[in-house]
Amino acid sequence: MKLYSALFILSLIWGMSFFFIKVLLDVFDPWQIVFIRCVLGILTIIPLFLLTKQKINWRALPVKALVIVGLLNAGIPWGLIAWSETFLDSGYTAILNATTPIWTAMMGVVFFSVKMQWKQRVGVMIGFVGIIFLMDADAPGLTQNQLLVGILLMLTATCCYGYSSQYAKKHLQGTTVWITASATLLVGSVLSAIMMSFSGGWNVTGNTADSKVILFLIGLGVFGSGLAYLLYYYMISAGSAEFATLVTYLVPVSAVIWGSVLLNEKIPPIAFLGLLLIFFGVYLTGRKNIHHRFKSNKTAQPKHSV
Numbered sequence: 001m002k003l004y005s006a007l008f009i010l011s012l013i014w015g016m017s018f019f020f021i022k023v024l025l026d027v028f029d030p031w032q033i034v035f036i037r038c039v040l041g042i043l044t045i046i047p048l049f050l051l052t053k054q055k056i057n058w059r060a061l062p063v064k065a066l067v068i069v070g071l072l073n074a075g076i077p078w079g080l081i082a083w084s085e086t087f088l089d090s091g092y093t094a095i096l097n098a099t100t101p102i103w104t105a106m107m108g109v110v111f112f113s114v115k116m117q118w119k120q121r122v123g124v125m126i127g128f129v130g131i132i133f134l135m136d137a138d139a140p141g142l143t144q145n146q147l148l149v150g151i152l153l154m155l156t157a158t159c160c161y162g163y164s165s166q167y168a169k170k171h172l173q174g175t176t177v178w179i180t181a182s183a184t185l186l187v188g189s190v191l192s193a194i195m196m197s198f199s200g201g202w203n204v205t206g207n208t209a210d211s212k213v214i215l216f217l218i219g220l221g222v223f224g225s226g227l228a229y230l231l232y233y234y235m236i237s238a239g240s241a242e243f244a245t246l247v248t249y250l251v252p253v254s255a256v257i258w259g260s261v262l263l264n265e266k267i268p269p270i271a272f273l274g275l276l277l278i279f280f281g282v283y284l285t286g287r288k289n290i291h292h293r294f295k296s297n298k299t300a301q302p303k304h305s306v
Contacts, residue, residue, distance in 0.1 A: 015254025027206030030082030040221020070187025087150030094255030103162030123284025130277030
């Protein structure tokens with residue numbers, strides 16, 4: 001019961017993260033949002049890290065691998081997701097985020113010598129058909145070029161997630177989830193700070209002291225980046241990596257509901273058809289023999305974090 005409660009709560013948190021980003025874009029630019037959520041995530045995790053008296057073997061830390069995972073699992077994709085939401089509705093971006101397991105499978109085949117069974121190959125093809133449906137959808141207020149740019153930004157972000165998942169599985173097997181999560185957020189904060197210097201620094205377009213803005217920042221940083229990681233890793237340790245990835249199916253539904261209720265967003269019917277195809281593709285892509293799945297419950301990365 002606790003596992004399913006954690007799964008449900010995590011889907012609500014990550015689903016609402018897309019809403020938080022969309023609203024915060026009225027005040028901050030994409031890289032400012034990434035910087036704030038990374039810093040708040042770190043400030044959430046570190047006290048818990050200290051309270052649990054975790055020990056660090058500094059000499060044995062795989063620094064290079066942690067930096068690469070941090071760049072590809074937080075810094076770069078979070079910036080791309082926020083940028084894509086300058087074009088797309090929050091629910092639409094969440095639907096595209098659901099392609100992450102498909103890209104994870106593809107990255108495994110292309111870069112990590114992972115073999116796919118025929119069901120997985122069919123799943124990848126069905127997932128790409130779903131993406132084509134999304135590209136053909138009408139987006140009110142957007143030109144076709146703007147729609148395509150937003151979609152490509154999101155797909156690039158999910159490709160980053162896919163590669164980082166495979167890379168982490170290969171190179172971070174002996175690293176604790178606390179170290180991985182903290183390092184990921186630290187690297188993301190450094191990258192976003194650098195990118196901010198090229199995008200206007202700390203110039204904002206709204207009132208940062210507004211109570212709603214502060215609330216949304218806390219929601220995105222503390223809950224969507226800090227506590228969400230811990231929930232995800234709890235599901236891995238208490239359940240399995242396969243159980244934790246079920247959130248992939250729930251986050252888009254949650255995000256579409258939040259966007260519809262709170263932002264009055266309307267997703268075209270063809271986009272829902274694309275979502276169903278992507279879900280079916282993800283389901284088939286995940287259908288593999290147990291010995292090919294994650295071998296460690298403690299090092300899997302959040303394949304779909306936002």
